[in-house]
Amino acid sequence: MPDVTKTAAPVDGGVASPSADAAAPAPAKAEKTRSLWGDAWTDLRRNPYFIVSAVMIFFLLLIAVFPGLFTSASPTSGDLVKHFLGKPELGHIGSPEWFGYDGQGRSVYARLIHGTRASIIVGVCVTLIVTIFGGLMGMIAGYFGGVTDAVLSRITDIFFGIPFLLGAMVVLQSFTERTVWVVVGALAFLGWTQMARVMRGAVITVKQADYVHAATALGAGTTRILFRHILPNAMAPLIVVATISLGGYISAEATLSYLGLGLASPTVSWGVDISTAVDQIRVAPHILLWPSIMLSITVLAFIMLGEAVRNALDPKMR
Numbered sequence: 001m002p003d004v005t006k007t008a009a010p011v012d013g014g015v016a017s018p019s020a021d022a023a024a025p026a027p028a029k030a031e032k033t034r035s036l037w038g039d040a041w042t043d044l045r046r047n048p049y050f051i052v053s054a055v056m057i058f059f060l061l062l063i064a065v066f067p068g069l070f071t072s073a074s075p076t077s078g079d080l081v082k083h084f085l086g087k088p089e090l091g092h093i094g095s096p097e098w099f100g101y102d103g104q105g106r107s108v109y110a111r112l113i114h115g116t117r118a119s120i121i122v123g124v125c126v127t128l129i130v131t132i133f134g135g136l137m138g139m140i141a142g143y144f145g146g147v148t149d150a151v152l153s154r155i156t157d158i159f160f161g162i163p164f165l166l167g168a169m170v171v172l173q174s175f176t177e178r179t180v181w182v183v184v185g186a187l188a189f190l191g192w193t194q195m196a197r198v199m200r201g202a203v204i205t206v207k208q209a210d211y212v213h214a215a216t217a218l219g220a221g222t223t224r225i226l227f228r229h230i231l232p233n234a235m236a237p238l239i240v241v242a243t244i245s246l247g248g249y250i251s252a253e254a255t256l257s258y259l260g261l262g263l264a265s266p267t268v269s270w271g272v273d274i275s276t277a278v279d280q281i282r283v284a285p286h287i288l289l290w291p292s293i294m295l296s297i298t299v300l301a302f303i304m305l306g307e308a309v310r311n312a313l314d315p316k317m318r
Helices: 036-045 050-064 108-144 148-160 164-173 181-193 194-205 209-216 222-258 272-279 286-313
Strands: none
Touching: 036 222, 036 286, 050 108, 050 286, 108 181, 108 194, 108 272, 108 286, 148 194, 164 181, 164 222, 164 272, 181 194, 181 209, 194 209, 194 222, 209 222, 222 272, 222 286, 272 286
């Protein structure tokens, strides 16, 4: 009798079915989910505005930290022989006479380079202070609500009702010596209100999320809920506002210095140079031109960075 246990040959050139004990194909790996910050970083790397602004800001920070790499001339020592009516030597790139001299015979280029540090310090320090203090105030008010929210909100409204520049002028007028840190303190004293309002609104929205209710039900403490669950998910709008506001604080410092109520000599600042150049604007406009251009470029760089961050963190802008 023929052996019926043998497998029949395929008919019409067909392929025999695989045996039952063949290995099953490996399941496809699940795609790794990305967080909001991961998606934002991916979008930022593709945004030309972010790339351009980041390069500009890096260059400005390099000038502020290492001004000696760009000029060896002193920004405070002047030589009256080098008159401000002399034309700038635009062909002598990087030399003290590149942008000409001011009314006291000081190199405009050297003061431009060394003035970067004061503006960057004021902008960065004020932004850090108002972001931390205002964010903390808004987080406490938004999370606890009730009487705490009412009291902190009314305090915020009082400070918010003070005109920013006018209030800073009044505060700075009470100091006989206005250094960089005095200007930082005056601007931070009045600039935290916007951060508090933004953070309060974000916390009120985030604390309604299911994961916050779950953490509360599991017995997590208030500090853990605030800093592990609410803060990371409420920081996006705060970062956007802080980035855009940084350029505004640099502009505010230059405005106060121009009015004679901010930084003053011997501190090297773009606002101080703009103020002293007004008297020679008709005969030597280059003295006013270069610090004004540098100030505008710096403010523009931070505004561009803030817009790029806003577009990356806001799902509605995608």
